[in-house]
Amino acid sequence: MTAPIETTGAEAGAQPEAVLSGVKKSQIEGRSLTQIAWMRFKRDKVAMAGGVVVVLLVLMAVFSKPIQWIFGLDPNKFNQDLIDPALLAPKGGWGGMSWDHPLGVDPQYGRDMLARIIDGSWVSLLVAGGATLLSVVIGTVLGVIAGYYGGWIDSVISRLMDTFLAFPLLLFAISISASVQDGFFGLDGLSLRICVLIFVIGFFSWPYIGRIVRAQTMTLRKREFIEAATSLGARGPYVLFRELLPNLVAPILVYSTLIIPTNILFEAALSFLGVGIAPPQASWGGMLSNAVDLYTADPQYMFVPGLAIFITVLAFNLLGDGLRDALDPRSK
16 A cells, blocks of 8 residues: 655645646636626627717717707707798708808708707607617516416417507507697696607507517426426515516517617607607607708708617617627527
């Protein structure tokens, strides 16, 4: 029998050579799922650019009033001296662009386009964000319940989704918006129109995310951690909100970023049709609506709000695609 090999204190405390040579500490540290997703997202430069643009747009919308006050912008100030009455177009080229009016002025009243774009940003993002939040809450709750319980509950909720999807949403939104213009539930004016748009867009678009959440829930309910929680005596509400929902955050977040640009376009379409945001409040869709009769005299009047909508929708879509790739565990 061989004698045990004696080691000195320095040798006993030494680490294997493979750990010490050529390997950094950051390379062997464990990473959480959030850190892994952030690393993947940072590698996607296009998605990062989209995220930066989204952050800037949100900041512009939140601080639109302070920005107007600091730079002395007034979205409703008439500048008739800047309009050529014979042509019904701004004086000068490029829609009346100048140092005082970087994006030009509108051909009707000479109002500053930059000020109106900034003032209309909070309306578009508020309506789109509020409608998205409403549809996500309703769709997530009903989708989780349908996917987890199944049976007749799933059948009832699924038929309800089919019914809402069969609604002609645009015509329904036009009729509701037109019927409550004078006042409803103590609201009137701009606040009423914003609430109506949020309700109409959000309430009738929840089945889309509801179907996604339902399908994901039906897959997750067969996983081991759900069966373990059930075997330990966990009741339905606990399983739904403590076990299932945390594992649905990723697809819900991705879908939310992808549906926001759709809602922005829907709000712009309603404003374009005259049942959205009423003047004098600026909105991107309303500006496009006003530009229809004037684009031949001043094409830039249609180009500026159209470009604002295009950049916003593109930025949200790029952000959503990047989040989808970063949060997908199967992606490399």
